[in-house]
Amino acid sequence: MRLTWQKMDLSNSHPFSAAFDYASDLTGLRFQNPLWKVNYYLFGHKFRKAVSIVKSFGNEIVRLAVCRRDLENPSEKSNPQTNDDESGGDLVNMLLDAVPEHHVVADSAINFLSAGRDTTANSMTWMLHLLLEQPSLTNYITDELPPSGDFHTYASLSTALTPKSHAVFLETLRLYPPVPFELKQTLNSAGMTLPDGTVLPHESVIVWCPYAYGRSKKIWGEDAYEFNPERWIERTGDEAEKLKVRSAAEYPVFNGGARSCLGKRMAEVMGVWVLSESLREWEFEEVEKVGRRRSRNSLTLPMEGGLKVRVRKRNMPAL
Numbered sequence: 001m002r003l004t005w006q007k008m009d010l011s012n013s014h015p016f017s018a019a020f021d022y023a024s025d026l027t028g029l030r031f032q033n034p035l036w037k038v039n040y041y042l043f044g045h046k047f048r049k050a051v052s053i054v055k056s057f058g059n060e061i062v063r064l065a066v067c068r069r070d071l072e073n074p075s076e077k078s079n080p081q082t083n084d085d086e087s088g089g090d091l092v093n094m095l096l097d098a099v100p101e102h103h104v105v106a107d108s109a110i111n112f113l114s115a116g117r118d119t120t121a122n123s124m125t126w127m128l129h130l131l132l133e134q135p136s137l138t139n140y141i142t143d144e145l146p147p148s149g150d151f152h153t154y155a156s157l158s159t160a161l162t163p164k165s166h167a168v169f170l171e172t173l174r175l176y177p178p179v180p181f182e183l184k185q186t187l188n189s190a191g192m193t194l195p196d197g198t199v200l201p202h203e204s205v206i207v208w209c210p211y212a213y214g215r216s217k218k219i220w221g222e223d224a225y226e227f228n229p230e231r232w233i234e235r236t237g238d239e240a241e242k243l244k245v246r247s248a249a250e251y252p253v254f255n256g257g258a259r260s261c262l263g264k265r266m267a268e269v270m271g272v273w274v275l276s277e278s279l280r281e282w283e284f285e286e287v288e289k290v291g292r293r294r295s296r297n298s299l300t301l302p303m304e305g306g307l308k309v310r311v312r313k314r315n316m317p318a319l
């Protein structure tokens with residue numbers, strides 16, 4: 001898969017991608033290794049180099065955006081407000097309009113890239129894998145899509161119109177949450193009190209694990225380990241299908257409250273729209289059928305070894 005931003009290559013072979021993956025893997029391992037400081041001492045230089053490559057990529061994104069603004073609006077060089085039709089909607093340009101410090105914009109660009117890149121890619125990989133394990137689910141999704149060739153709008157991707165595709169997406173994330181564990185620390189010097197009365201003193205670290213929540217029989221019942229999108233579907237009297245709503249306390253995949261994921265809707269669009277449309281047009285077949293896959297140790301639950309698939313246009317002979 002090839003990803004670009006303003007013609008900047010983000011494919012797997014790009015040094016940014018390699019550095020990003022290395023830094024993510026090592027950060028993920030820190031949580032499981034009580035001796036991580038030893039590792040950091042021995043291999044820290046490689047980690048720091050990876051972080052510096054990631055940071056320079058952010059700086060490069062901003063440098064290019066600023067150059068482009070200067071070329072497009074030379075007269076506004078000193079006060080480059082570019083909320084016109086051409087540049088509107090580009091996140092980096094909007095940040096440049098709002099934030100004067102370029103290093104903050106660069107960090108924010110990397111923040112969005114890191115929050116949205118592997119989370120979405122990994123969720124789509126797991127979703128495709130689970131669908132290939134249960135081929136009947138392909139029609140389950142594609143049958144509810146608007147007719148092929150119809151122009152899709154944001155509204156046509158609502159949970160009301162495509163509840164089953166959303167169910168498959170949410171069910172995938174239940175079993176394979178791209179943020180498998182989370183932690184927060186109390187910074188308030190007086191500590192804080194949780195809604196149930198538990199008092200957390202200053203600097204307490206609290207860790208929770210959406211991966212474990214997703215597999216909890218207490219929350220999901222005896223079949224918690226089964227991939228069953230139907231558990232998300234509610235049928236009303238007239239047989240209309242509706243997506244069940246789950247609270248962030250039961251399903252913390254996108255976090256909850258004030259720090260909920262800002263890209264949830266974008267991730268849904270990718271997961272529901274891109275994958276369903278691809279399944280309508282293309283047939284996928286796993287190259288190596290090795291049963292249920294394992295995840296790799298990293299921050300965003302990537303699939304060990306990746307998912308190699310053979311692709312062919314529907315109703316065409318295999319290449």
Ligand code: HEM
Pocket residue numbers: 111112113115116117119120123173177178179182252253254255258259260261262263264266267
């Ligand atoms: C399936 C895909 C995704 C999942 C499961 C996911 C999950 C999460 C979670 C659990 C958090 C909270 C992290 C924390 O507690 O610090 C978060 C935050 C965030 N996500 Fe996502 N995310 C996904 C996709 C995206 C995408 C596509 C974007 C945007 C391009 C995005 C942007 C963000 C941002 C900016 C935050 C920080 C919000 C804040 O701290 O106020 N995410 N996401």
